[in-house]
């Protein structure tokens with residue numbers, strides 16, 4: 001299964017005057033919903049008696065992702081390493097991941113989260129599937145494998161669509177696929193003993209065009225909320241309600 | 255002469271995409287499945303009607319990509335639905351081009367290709383992406399008004415195609431659906447996981463009734479607990495609202511949720527946690543238990559709306 005190492009959206013520091021972002025100091029982790037995906041992948045791998053490989057693509061800073069997927073249940077982990085500061089877009093990411101999946105060999109199922117918490121572009125899973133030439137099943141909330149057949153329930157707004165296809169396949173999942181248990185101390189310690197590997201992206205033998213980003217990010221500006229932030233914390237409930245009511249009356253929204 | 259290709263499995267979105275496409279390209283070509291109704295829309299130059307035996311829209315990826323190549327398009331616009339996300343990403347991959355997902359702005363830069371804006375970090379930031387040559391761009395519903403049906407007669411070419419039938423649909427079911435129009439509600443009472451139990455929904459419903467508000471919720475309330483239908487959840491993967499008043503009960507206020515309430519005129523949060531993130535992006539931050547505050551607030555609003563005066567906070 002594929003994970004992405006991201007800066008947490010909730011603690012990006014935005015300069016209110018210039019709206020520039022200091023993501024450098026934000027807490028980093030695997031994308032929030034990737035935790036549910038790792039667990040779902042662990043369950044499926046356990047059911048079919050397969051090996052679970054955690055895979056990530058990113059700069060050298062993404063290395064801690066390996067330990068996190070191992071602690072969450074992967075049997076081994078691979079980091080395809082992009083050069084420090086390299087420009088990466090969805091096209092490049094999909095080529096790197098698909099090439100590495102091809103090298104692993106004998107892969108029956110690739111799981112990705114439907115969207116990452118930073119870019120949320122919904123593209124990596126379907127792109128990887130297309131490059132591998134495998135069937136793609138997106139937005140899945142229930143997943144099962146019987147023999148070589150995949151059964152899945154997709155969420156399409158108000159419609160639940162039950163589909164099936166033969167493996168190998170690429171599946172993207174939504175967090176409702178299942179919980180994301182916090183790894184215990186034993187799992188954390190055990191993670192250090194499981195095999196992990198770093199593969200420079202240059203070793204994958206990809207042609208130049210595969211590693212040439214198609215889009216370039218030319219600006220990134222933070223959002224600054226313009227709100228009054230009036231705190232109503234004093235007194236008992238009745239007093240708080242009265243304070244809120246006078247505020248709402250002033251706003252003219254009652 | 256620049257050309258845009260438009261695709262969506264949702265007819266309403268096709269009409270909206272035609273408007274967006276006409277703003278950035280000289281010619282608008284539609285790739286349709288099922289029905290050629292786009293041919294009568296204002297601004298459509300041609301419709302290619304792809305036909306195959308009972309197939310899901312996702313199985314037409316190769317045919318759509320072939321159509322893009324045949325028209326020699328400069329940009330491909332796809333409606334941002336779950337199906338559209340997949341089709342867009344796979345078509346971009348077949349063509350070896352970039353994808354901009356859910357653009358919030360799209361423009362040609364004379365002599366310098368294209369630019370689009372999109373929201374990243376779940377609404378924490380806006381990113382501008384630039385490219386030259388072809389790219390696939392997805393656009394959400396409501397981004398542009400639908401092109402008018404002017405009774406036009408753009409040429410329709412029926413194209414029988416091979417589809418990828420490897421993914422088979424076994425069944426489809428529709429989840430509870432009320433057709434509520436949250437996006438245009440003037441008041442919204444939104445419940446989060448602080449609610450505690452499904453029975454406490456009555457508290458929110460009482461308050462909503464007193465205010466003439468719609469009841470909305472956070473994603474886990476709809477998707478995890480299934481206490482309310484998914485059409486009622488607000489946020490990056492749900493609905494965006496722009497009411498005069500948003501009242502959040504037991505909503506923590508993670509950015510994935512609050513991005514959907516940016517256009518609200520007044521935002522109120524009621525939360526037991528004085529450090530709830532919602533309090534950083536709201537106008538009135540009431541620190542307290544919703545089970546205690548909300549019923550009292552309901553009474554107070556009922557009293558005012560039935561002709562009483564607002565009790566002074568100092569009394």
Ligand SMILES: Cc1cc2nc3c(=O)[nH]c(=O)nc-3n(C[C@H](O)[C@H](O)[C@H](O)COP(=O)(O)OP(=O)(O)OC[C@H]3O[C@@H](n4cnc5c(N)ncnc54)[C@H](O)[C@@H]3O)c2cc1C
Pocket residue numbers: 032033115116117120376445446447448449471472473474475487488489490491492493503504505506507508509510511524525526527530542543544545
């Ligand atoms: C890619 C991605 C997309 C997402 N999309 C969305 C989206 O579209 N919409 C969305 O909503 N979320 C979305 N999320 C999830 C989001 O990050 C939050 O997890 C979610 O919004 C939290 O919901 P909540 O506030 O109901 O629950 P919680 O975060 O659990 O908060 C419950 C709150 O209730 C308070 N509380 C508890 N008891 C009481 C009480 N008695 N009285 C008052 N307050 C009380 C608590 O202090 C807490 O702040 C997304 C996440 C990701 C990663």
